[in-house]
Amino acid sequence: MDMNEKDYVVVVQCSIVKQRCPGYLCEKAFNERTGGFAEYPRDRNYRMIFIECGGCCGRAVHRKLSLLKRTIQKKEGLDKGRIVVQLASCVSKNNYHGPPCPHLDYIKTLIDRIGLDLRQDTVISAKSEQRRQEGLYE
Numbered sequence: 519m520d521m522n523e524k525d526y527v528v529v530v531q532c533s534i535v536k537q538r539c540p541g542y543l544c545e546k547a548f549n550e551r552t553g554g555f556a557e558y559p560r561d562r563n564y565r566m567i568f569i570e571c572g573g574c575c576g577r578a579v580h581r582k583l584s585l586l587k588r589t590i591q592k593k594e595g596l597d598k599g600r601i602v603v604q605l606a607s608c609v610s611k612n613n614y615h616g617p618p619c620p621h622l623d624y625i626k627t628l629i630d631r632i633g634l635d636l637r638q639d640t641v642i643s644a645k646s647e648q649r650r651q652e653g654l655y656e
């Protein structure tokens with residue numbers, strides 16, 4: 519996926535985790551182009567929106583992203599190919615919040631059906647990465 523061909527980034531975060539988390543570390547990872555954002559060119563500006571999955575089982579992701587896709591097309595003529603969805607690490611990764619979302623495959627299927635490009639992970643903490651390598655996390 520060529521990140522130079524994207525204009526709009528949609529980060530999908532876990533609604534349960536977001537009851538406490540302000541999402542700062544996701545934003546920081548993007549700002550610094552680290553973790554799941556390492557492949558985004560630093561000198562390119564992106565529009566960005568953060569949405570929650572809407573709660574288990576994540577089905578609201580389909581409605582939210584479908585509406586977003588249609589609205590962006592209508593208001594700005596932006597094709598869906600210019601949009602990239604980024605699953606936050608609290609959805610996609612095993613970390614101190616817990617294992618990945620139990621509905622991860624379902625959410626990925628929903629996004630695939632809308633025809634939007636998908637990437638996984640946002641912030642990747644050094645400690646969690648070390649625990650993954652040690653086999654403590656999957």
Ligand code: SF4
Pocket residue numbers: 531532535536539540541542543544606607608609615640641
């Ligand atoms: S990945 Fe971390 S910072 Fe981002 S929304 Fe989830 S818990 Fe918050």
Ligand code: SF4
Pocket residue numbers: 531532533534535571572573574575576608609619620621622
């Ligand atoms: S569906 Fe997954 S990402 Fe959404 S609230 Fe439930 S556990 Fe979190």
